Amino acid sequence: MSGTIYKIVPEELWQQARNAGVFLGAAVDIADGFLHFSTASQLRETAARHFAGQADLLLVAIDAGRLGEALVFEPSRGGDLFPHLYGPLNLDAVIWENPLPLGADGVHQFPETL
Structure with missing residues (x-):
């Protein structure tokens, strides 16, 4: 799968990832057993639904083609496929x-x- 996917992440949590060289996920990712991403068309709804009013966030763009078979598009809200x-x-x-x-x-x- 090629293209770009996106992660909205608190700046402090992303700084920890920078220091470690790897991002293991936010609390919701860890609880669900996978890292949640969005496509460009899903971003605004994701921000409104899960990050409303939250400051100190980063938008991180990811090359989906570099993630290999660990990246799966699965149905979520209304059957839309989320990475x-x-x-x-x-x-x-x-x-x-x-x-x-x-x-x-x-x-x-x-x-x-x-």
Whole structure:
């Protein structure tokens, strides 16, 4: 599977991943047994549903082609297929990371390219 997938992650948690060279997941990922990601079209709903009003977040872009067979697209909300990684995220698959600020309206402001 090629393309780009995305992870919304608290900046402090991502800093721990940078230090370790690998991302093992947020609490929800660890509890569910896989890392949750979103496609570009799923990002805004993911942010609104799971990160509403939360500041100090990063948006991390991942090269899905570098994740191998551990990346599986599985049905979730309304049958939409979400990318799930069954294993740790090696940071060499990261394309870029950017702040995900809150706008004056309290809604996360995504890069214009998404």
